[in-house]
Amino acid sequence: MAKEFKKGDPYGIHRVLEPKGVLPQPADKVDNDMEIYDNEVKIDIKTLNIDSASFTEIARQAKIQLGIDESTPNTDPKVVEQTKAIIMNIVETTGKHKNPWTGSGGMLVGTVAEVGPNFKGDLKVGDKVATLVSLSLTPLKLEKITDIRPEIDQVDVVGQAILFETGLYAVLPEDIPENLALSALDVAGAPAQAAKICRPGQTVVVMGGGGKSGILICYMAKKMVGVTGKVICVDGFQRSVDRAKSVNVADEYVVADASNAVEVYNKISELTDGKLADVTINVVNIPNTEMGSILATHDDGMVYFFSMATSFTKAALGAEGVGKDVDMLMGNGYTKGHAAVTLEILRESKAIRELFTELYA
Amino acid sequence: MAKEFKKGDPYGIHRVLEPKGVLPQPADKVDNDMEIYDNEVKIDIKTLNIDSASFTEIARQAKIQLGIDESTPNTDPKVVEQTKAIIMNIVETTGKHKNPWTGSGGMLVGTVAEVGPNFKGDLKVGDKVATLVSLSLTPLKLEKITDIRPEIDQVDVVGQAILFETGLYAVLPEDIPENLALSALDVAGAPAQAAKICRPGQTVVVMGGGGKSGILICYMAKKMVGVTGKVICVDGFQRSVDRAKSVNVADEYVVADASNAVEVYNKISELTDGKLADVTINVVNIPNTEMGSILATHDDGMVYFFSMATSFTKAALGAEGVGKDVDMLMGNGYTKGHAAVTLEILRESKAIRELFTELYA
Numbered sequence: 001m002a003k004e005f006k007k008g009d010p011y012g013i014h015r016v017l018e019p020k021g022v023l024p025q026p027a028d029k030v031d032n033d034m035e036i037y038d039n040e041v042k043i044d045i046k047t048l049n050i051d052s053a054s055f056t057e058i059a060r061q062a063k064i065q066l067g068i069d070e071s072t073p074n075t076d077p078k079v080v081e082q083t084k085a086i087i088m089n090i091v092e093t094t095g096k097h098k099n100p101w102t103g104s105g106g107m108l109v110g111t112v113a114e115v116g117p118n119f120k121g122d123l124k125v126g127d128k129v130a131t132l133v134s135l136s137l138t139p140l141k142l143e144k145i146t147d148i149r150p151e152i153d154q155v156d157v158v159g160q161a162i163l164f165e166t167g168l169y170a171v172l173p174e175d176i177p178e179n180l181a182l183s184a185l186d187v188a189g190a191p192a193q194a195a196k197i198c199r200p201g202q203t204v205v206v207m208g209g210g211g212k213s214g215i216l217i218c219y220m221a222k223k224m225v226g227v228t229g230k231v232i233c234v235d236g237f238q239r240s241v242d243r244a245k246s247v248n249v250a251d252e253y254v255v256a257d258a259s260n261a262v263e264v265y266n267k268i269s270e271l272t273d274g275k276l277a278d279v280t281i282n283v284v285n286i287p288n289t290e291m292g293s294i295l296a297t298h299d300d301g302m303v304y305f306f307s308m309a310t311s312f313t314k315a316a317l318g319a320e321g322v323g324k325d326v327d328m329l330m331g332n333g334y335t336k337g338h339a340a341v342t343l344e345i346l347r348e349s350k351a352i353r354e355l356f357t358e359l360y361a
Numbered sequence: 362m363a364k365e366f367k368k369g370d371p372y373g374i375h376r377v378l379e380p381k382g383v384l385p386q387p388a389d390k391v392d393n394d395m396e397i398y399d400n401e402v403k404i405d406i407k408t409l410n411i412d413s414a415s416f417t418e419i420a421r422q423a424k425i426q427l428g429i430d431e432s433t434p435n436t437d438p439k440v441v442e443q444t445k446a447i448i449m450n451i452v453e454t455t456g457k458h459k460n461p462w463t464g465s466g467g468m469l470v471g472t473v474a475e476v477g478p479n480f481k482g483d484l485k486v487g488d489k490v491a492t493l494v495s496l497s498l499t500p501l502k503l504e505k506i507t508d509i510r511p512e513i514d515q516v517d518v519v520g521q522a523i524l525f526e527t528g529l530y531a532v533l534p535e536d537i538p539e540n541l542a543l544s545a546l547d548v549a550g551a552p553a554q555a556a557k558i559c560r561p562g563q564t565v566v567v568m569g570g571g572g573k574s575g576i577l578i579c580y581m582a583k584k585m586v587g588v589t590g591k592v593i594c595v596d597g598f599q600r601s602v603d604r605a606k607s608v609n610v611a612d613e614y615v616v617a618d619a620s621n622a623v624e625v626y627n628k629i630s631e632l633t634d635g636k637l638a639d640v641t642i643n644v645v646n647i648p649n650t651e652m653g654s655i656l657a658t659h660d661d662g663m664v665y666f667f668s669m670a671t672s673f674t675k676a677a678l679g680a681e682g683v684g685k686d687v688d689m690l691m692g693n694g695y696t697k698g699h700a701a702v703t704l705e706i707l708r709e710s711k712a713i714r715e716l717f718t719e720l721y722a
Contacts, residue, residue, distance in 0.1 A: 011683055013623060021623050023652065025682050134682060166684040189681065262374060262382050291384065312673045312691060320550065320694030321386050321495060322372055323527040328691040330673060333681030
């Protein structure tokens with residue numbers, strides 16, 4: 001007789017215990033029973049990659065609980081044990097790993113143990129996967145923590161996790177080392193969105209183009225705009241611009257302070273004979289860079305804000321204040337196939353793969 | 362001999378005195394000399410419509426300066442005189458009207474006095490106009506304040522203003538009373554953007570559809586989606602939904618708490634046989650409504666956030682958290698022809714015109 005499955009909600013609302021009627025992420029407690037629903041996947045966890053801000057805060061709380069100095073290294077054996085105890089306790093009491101102080105989670109790496117008959121993805125038992133949804137909404141059950149690497153916020157465990165029908169994941173490739181793949185997947189949404197937006201012949205400005213996601217975006221934009229288009233990589237630091245230049249991802253490189261709107265406008269205007277950008281993609285991790293991106297773009301063009309430092313009101317009121325008719329898109333970390341698109345860059349560009357291996361893997 | 366004009370920057374950067382190199386809005390002081398540059402327009406001001414939050418704060422400061430109780434009405438003669446003095450002082454010392462406590466401005470109504478030869482708009486001397494750019498960036502010179510109406514934040518003056526080449530304005534129509542026109546122009550961007558986005562046959566959800574901009578958006582969306590499409594007006598208050606219903610701007614009306622994502626999702630799912638919205642437009646003026654709008658929209662659909670209560674990070678991380686591949690647009694208060702598009706609604710819909718006259722004019 002075939003196994004019977006309970007019918008699950010695509011967003012995992014069926015797992016929410018407290019308070020009822022909210023989504024799993026804002027929920028205080030979720031059901032971490034490891035009997036899967038019809039549209040769920042069960043994963044044997046290898047490693048939890050705790051969000052960096054979250055790990056730092058947990059280690060700090062561990063020292064407070066121990067009554068020891070906060071400057072004690074996170075690798076101190078007593079701190080490690082207390083950190084483990086806090087992580088185990090969070091998961092035991094809430095059924096997931098949402099840091100009670102920062103609200104953030106992280107992601108995990110593991111192996112598919114069971115796939116519900118109505119799960120719509122392409123996973124099969126034995127696949128090695130990284131979940132790309134936050135641990136703050138992922139049902140977890142931990143038996144024990146086997147190792148902890150405070151320097152890189154990683155926690156090896158014996159335990160299992162549930163992936164909802166709408167939960168994002170990436171099957172980890174055989175040909176790319178795990179840490180290199182994870183470092184790229186961390187910013188997977190941005191280059192995949194760039195691929196959706198940029199068209200042949202366009203002029204694309206990438207603000208913050210010398211950073212990790214900036215380099216991937218420049219690469220993808222250059223591929224999409226082709227020989228008739230132009231990619232302008234803008235970064236606030238000479239060394240970041242040099243790094244982007246070393247992997248040859250743009251047609252022009254500019255050092256400029258993204259928060260100085262007039263400087264950005266003048267430099268982009270000069271490089272484009274006053275025509276300005278068709279598309280500006282902003283991944284600058286400092287505040288007040290909205291107006292520079294808006295001014296760098298011509299009327300009817302598009303500004304894509306991908307930085308978490310973006311202020312909605314500054315962008316909205318800024319565009320109106322200068323009478324600029326641009327479409328302004330908010331970065332959505334997810335677009336279909338984003339993991340595959342981004343991992344492919346590491347195969348296509350030997351230069352970027354070497355650079356990322358050196359910097360992040 | 363023809364009059365000679367100095368060449369001005371489109372954004373008015375040539376008028377910035379302190380600090381140099383910024384845009385007029387963030388500037389502390391702008392040049393309010395009433396000799397126009399080649400691309401500027403001079404306006405004889407009739408009325409300043411001070412931003413409501415700004416006016417309230419100025420009146421409060423007036424009472425503090427007078428050492429009188431803050432509960433004194435803003436219409437008290439002493440308060441009125443002190444309010445006038447503060448407004449005159451702001452303009453005299455900074456050359457514009459940027460409230461030093463709130464940072465906000467307002468707009469003005471007046472008559473075109475002179476048009477520079479290189480101004481690209483369609484204004485001519487004698488046109489009655491409303492400027493739609495903030496007073497916080499508009500060079501002003503005031504001779505005197507002739508009247509003040511604290512109940513509606515209006516200040517009649519003798520004075521002049523400068524409109525930059527990129528400055529937004531609307532020529533006030535002969536056939537619509539001034540206050541009615543101004544109340545609609547206040548939210549002009551939203552319905553014009555709705556017209557750009559919505560396509561025949563689409564299902565459009567308007568969150569906050571019972572408010573002023575919500576009703577205009579519903580009307581425009583219904584016009585664009587046509588008989589094969591469907592507009593669903595969602596509002597948190599029965600009386601707002603009833604108001605929208607009374608002017609017949611939607612196909613379905615729903616009372617729902619926009620901040621309850623699961624409730625919104627369930628109701629929209631039910632009304633669309635699980636297909637969800639092609640486009641969701643959010644003009645809800647309370648926080649935490651991002652997720653409900655995202656869940657109400659199907660994959661590859663679009664969410665248009667038009668409310669200043671929108672949080673960039675909540676929207677960006679929210680969409681990723683539930684693996685939803687939607688385009689998320691940020692409201693730009695300006696799109697070409699936005700004033701004309703919005704005023705035309707008041708001519709097309711007798712019902713909306715009567716409602717707005719009753720409520721706002």
